Amino acid sequence: MTPRRRAVLLVLPALVPVAAVVGAALVSAVLLSLGLTPLVGRPELSLDAWRAAAGDLGTATRLSLGIAAASTVLAAAVGLALALAATAAVRRSRLLGALAALTIPVPHLVGAAAMGLLLADTGVLARWLGVSPDAWPSLVGGPWWVAVVAEYAWKESAFVALVVGGVLASRARSYGETAALLGAGRWARFRFVTLPLAAPALGGASAVTFVYTLGSYEVAALLGRPYPEPLPVMAVRLAGSIDLAVRPQAAAVAVTTAVLALAVVLLALRALRRLSAWH
Amino acid sequence: MSAALDLEGLTRVHASGSAPALDGFTLDVPAGSCVAVLGPSGSGKSTVLRLTAGLDEPTAGSVRLDGRDLAGVPPERRGMAMVFQRPLLFPHLSVRDNVAFADRVRGVPRRRARERAEEYLGLVQLAGYGDRPARALSGGQEQRVALARALAAEPRVLLLDEPFSALDTALRAEMHDLLADLRLRLDPTVLLVTHDPAEADALADAVAVLDGGRLQQAGPLGELYARPASLAVSRLLGGRTEVPGTVRDGVHTSALGPLALPGPVPDGPGVLVVRPEAVRVTAPGDPAADVTGTVVRVRRRGLRALVVVQVPGPVGTAVEAELAAGEELPAGRPVGLVLPVGARTVVPPAGPASAPDPARSAISHG
Amino acid sequence: MALGTRLGRAALAVWLLLPLVPLVLWAAADRWTAPAVLPQAWGTAGLRDAVDSGAGTASLRSTVLGLVVAALATPLGAMAGRALAGSGVPAGGAVLAALLSPLVLPPFAVALGLDVLLLRLRVPASVGVVLLLTVAALPYTTVLMRTAYAAHDPGFEEEARTLGATARRAVLAVQLPMLAPALAGAAFLAFLVGWSDYVVTLLVGGGQLVTLPLLVASAASSVGNEAQVAVLSLGSVLPPLALLVAVGLLGRRR
Numbered sequence: 001m002t003p004r005r006r007a008v009l010l011v012l013p014a015l016v017p018v019a020a021v022v023g024a025a026l027v028s029a030v031l032l033s034l035g036l037t038p039l040v041g042r043p044e045l046s047l048d049a050w051r052a053a054a055g056d057l058g059t060a061t062r063l064s065l066g067i068a069a070a071s072t073v074l075a076a077a078v079g080l081a082l083a084l085a086a087t088a089a090v091r092r093s094r095l096l097g098a099l100a101a102l103t104i105p106v107p108h109l110v111g112a113a114a115m116g117l118l119l120a121d122t123g124v125l126a127r128w129l130g131v132s133p134d135a136w137p138s139l140v141g142g143p144w145w146v147a148v149v150a151e152y153a154w155k156e157s158a159f160v161a162l163v164v165g166g167v168l169a170s171r172a173r174s175y176g177e178t179a180a181l182l183g184a185g186r187w188a189r190f191r192f193v194t195l196p197l198a199a200p201a202l203g204g205a206s207a208v209t210f211v212y213t214l215g216s217y218e219v220a221a222l223l224g225r226p227y228p229e230p231l232p233v234m235a236v237r238l239a240g241s242i243d244l245a246v247r248p249q250a251a252a253v254a255v256t257t258a259v260l261a262l263a264v265v266l267l268a269l270r271a272l273r274r275l276s277a278w279h
Numbered sequence: 280m281s282a283a284l285d286l287e288g289l290t291r292v293h294a295s296g297s298a299p300a301l302d303g304f305t306l307d308v309p310a311g312s313c314v315a316v317l318g319p320s321g322s323g324k325s326t327v328l329r330l331t332a333g334l335d336e337p338t339a340g341s342v343r344l345d346g347r348d349l350a351g352v353p354p355e356r357r358g359m360a361m362v363f364q365r366p367l368l369f370p371h372l373s374v375r376d377n378v379a380f381a382d383r384v385r386g387v388p389r390r391r392a393r394e395r396a397e398e399y400l401g402l403v404q405l406a407g408y409g410d411r412p413a414r415a416l417s418g419g420q421e422q423r424v425a426l427a428r429a430l431a432a433e434p435r436v437l438l439l440d441e442p443f444s445a446l447d448t449a450l451r452a453e454m455h456d457l458l459a460d461l462r463l464r465l466d467p468t469v470l471l472v473t474h475d476p477a478e479a480d481a482l483a484d485a486v487a488v489l490d491g492g493r494l495q496q497a498g499p500l501g502e503l504y505a506r507p508a509s510l511a512v513s514r515l516l517g518g519r520t521e522v523p524g525t526v527r528d529g530v531h532t533s534a535l536g537p538l539a540l541p542g543p544v545p546d547g548p549g550v551l552v553v554r555p556e557a558v559r560v561t562a563p564g565d566p567a568a569d570v571t572g573t574v575v576r577v578r579r580r581g582l583r584a585l586v587v588v589q590v591p592g593p594v595g596t597a598v599e600a601e602l603a604a605g606e607e608l609p610a611g612r613p614v615g616l617v618l619p620v621g622a623r624t625v626v627p628p629a630g631p632a633s634a635p636d637p638a639r640s641a642i643s644h645g
Numbered sequence: 646m647a648l649g650t651r652l653g654r655a656a657l658a659v660w661l662l663l664p665l666v667p668l669v670l671w672a673a674a675d676r677w678t679a680p681a682v683l684p685q686a687w688g689t690a691g692l693r694d695a696v697d698s699g700a701g702t703a704s705l706r707s708t709v710l711g712l713v714v715a716a717l718a719t720p721l722g723a724m725a726g727r728a729l730a731g732s733g734v735p736a737g738g739a740v741l742a743a744l745l746s747p748l749v750l751p752p753f754a755v756a757l758g759l760d761v762l763l764l765r766l767r768v769p770a771s772v773g774v775v776l777l778l779t780v781a782a783l784p785y786t787t788v789l790m791r792t793a794y795a796a797h798d799p800g801f802e803e804e805a806r807t808l809g810a811t812a813r814r815a816v817l818a819v820q821l822p823m824l825a826p827a828l829a830g831a832a833f834l835a836f837l838v839g840w841s842d843y844v845v846t847l848l849v850g851g852g853q854l855v856t857l858p859l860l861v862a863s864a865a866s867s868v869g870n871e872a873q874v875a876v877l878s879l880g881s882v883l884p885p886l887a888l889l890v891a892v893g894l895l896g897r898r899r
Binding site for chain 1: 724743878
Binding site: 353434 | 798805807814
């Protein structure tokens with residue numbers, strides 16, 4: 001058997017199910033949203049579902065992008081700080097590294113439940129601070145989606161810390177020492193050595209966080225408010241509706257989210273390529 | 280247990296269209312002998328071992344063991360063990376289990392395999408190291424274990440791919456002694472690949488010089504030193520004196536003047552090469568001197584010095600000579616040089632292709 | 646160490662730990678009414694409620710789901726990773742991108758799109774869930790194993806071959822033991838995908854496949870049962886945490 005043939009045979013068992021599932025899901029969602037494969041009634045090409053969803057779709061898209069952006073910025077900033085503390089040349093904090101690693105297997109759903117217990121108006125934080133439920137700001141289910149963003153930022157900061165920390169641990173110390181010998185102070189080392197070294201990993205991890213947050217359902221469903229909804233919550237609500245006729249609208253929302261996620265990834269890849277081209 | 284290895288016309292083209300990594304390589308390795316394949320990096324010498332071991336398939340040619348063609352025989356059934364430049368000790372096994380590996384995959388019971396492993400560890404002077412993890416060894420010890428592991432497989436041919444190049448000089452000499460000792464005791468057939476003429480000299484009975492994927496010359500190393508078949512061989516063995524000229528009626532004519540050659544050489548252009556050890560330095564007025572010139576550079580080499588002597592002429596020809604131990608000559612001193620007739624060798628000039636024309640390479644043996 | 650640095654590190658530790666504190670407190674609280682700072686009565690009421698809600702069978706289901714996904718996605722990812730670590734795969738970049746696409750596409754979107762199809766094809770819900778989660782886990786296992794294979798020196802297998810091991814034996818006795826840490830990591834991530842999934846199980850499982858995350862979500866969306874939520878949450882965090890520690894210790898020992 002030629003090496004090429006062997007490689008193809010090795011990759012196919014993974015590639016076939018992935019391509020089949022992803023391809024079938026996307027095609028099926030597009031067809032459904034265009035009215036070509038309705039659960040009831042006659043197939044007919046129409047933009048009815050898109051038209052019906054259009055108004056809420058715009059609101060939901062803006063909301064989803066906002067939540068994802070806020071969560072990503074917070075997660076990237078805290079994650080970078082965690083990575084720096086966990087890999088510092090002087091007194092590196094093993095504890096922070098271990099805590100970040102231990103946060104990884106916590107499911108987002110559990111994170112959401114925990115944030116609920118912590119931030120609700122009768123939550124633990126309100127009790128500890130001695131604030132009565134009436135005076136407590138509505139962090140859970142409030143207009144600013146604070147609990148939702150906090151949960152994403154919390155979980156994803158640990159992810160960012162691990163990715164960036166991995167890069168810094170293997171490379172930054174020797175470069176940092178070299179820079180110090182060349183006379184660079186703490187801030188200069190951070191600005192000219194550590195940050196450029198970490199930038200590709202930080203950018204990549206941020207992009208993953210953004211895309212994940214954009215498409216994640218359970219946190220916003222549990223900690224958000226009934227209206228307006230982000231894209232995943234809207235899609236799942238429509239899909240679970242008793243009225244089978246709104247199923248195409250759910251598909252339209254799913255297609256919108258998928259296209260949005262794809263666009264973000266392509267933009268991020270372009271930006272990252274430019275970033276790594278600097279080095 | 281050791282067998283005769285016979286490589287016939289081995290050719291390997293890695294990717295169609297590219298130049299062959301090995302081109303029609305033929306070599307006999309008699310049973311119980313040690314033959315070194317000597318060549319610069321990229322000459323195709325590792326390819327010889329990989330084709331012999333069955334790790335790669337030859338594009339053409341054959342590998343025969345005691346006359347049996349090994350085409351299609353997988354590496355594990357060829358009865359050849361190989362030691363690479365990197366020790367490649369399995370990191371998940373102890374030293375003992377590394378050495379016992381060949382027996383284990385052959386189905387020998389664990390206890391017996393481990394006992395035998397201890398014997399081989401003793402052979403490489405590492406008795407008592409068996410329990411250590413493979414990672415807890417120094418570079419020299421790792422390579423000894425790799426050697427013990429290969430020997431424990433009781434190979435019919437032992438293949439060594441620059442096994443000692445990564446070691447420092449003292450360790451390398453120690454490993455050379457160890458291998459010589461093992462050859463006396465076990466009498467294995469060994470095919471060794473190296474870029475170091477000194478290593479080939481220390482270990483091998485015969486040497487095959489490879490350059491650009493082609494066999495340049497094969498034979499005992501002494502013969503290669505005395506009668507290199509090509510510029511590539513001469514250079515690889517440390518020859519630096521190269522005087523272009525023309526041969527007519529057994530006389531080479533060049534900037535050095537006419538010089539009679541020891542044997543019949545076909546007429547035509549040819550490069551005269553002379554080993555520095557053979558050149559004798561005398562006074563400029565010595566009637567025995569073949570040429571006179573001026574010392575332009577002195578290269579120190581331990582007790583002996585190597586001088587570069589510039590011979591006057593239109594193209595400025597340089598001849599290198601080794602001085603006797605302790606002898607000194609300053610740059611600028613005029614000297615006479617004796618080029619003994621027996622040390623004069625003519626090789627074909629370097630053509631557009633680096634490989635010599637096989638038909639012409641015979642001339643050096645004249 | 647400067648005071649600022651110390652404060653900063655303390656703040657980071659609080660950031661990582663704080664959300665988990667209510668879980669621990671509530672899980673052991675029988676009665677905790679506002680504005681008390683700590684529970685007034687400690688006990689196992691939360692545990693009892695959780696067990697009553699079916700936590701036992703649900704965690705069993707989650708375990709099986711995680712194991713099945715790991716058992717499928719790890720070998721497939723290892724094979725694909727091995728092929729992609731070399732240069733033998735035609736259009737390797739495109740193939741890798743295709744294998745990573747489940748990371749990009751929102752799981753709910755894939756589940757919604759496929760759900761209709763699976764219903765039409767009469768694929769059993771549990772098979773559909775396993776299929777989708779395996780696909781979701783494959784990017785992780787593939788990337789991890791590709792990295793591991795790229796760092797792995799094929800010389801070790803060649804050495805084993807010249808020592809008499811068959812190709813199969815060389816893989817079993819040399820390649821797999823050397824790659825065991827990476828395989829364990831890949832299997833752990835794949836297990837986590839199955840163990841902690843919520844939205845795919847919800848949409849494709851159609852409510853028949855009640856896993857631990859489904860119990861957590863249904864408990865957390867109603868009020869007044871904080872202790873039960875906390876116990877269920879801890880119950881879904883502790884097993885993978887224990888696995889992670891075990892895998893980490895195993896990796897350190899090697």
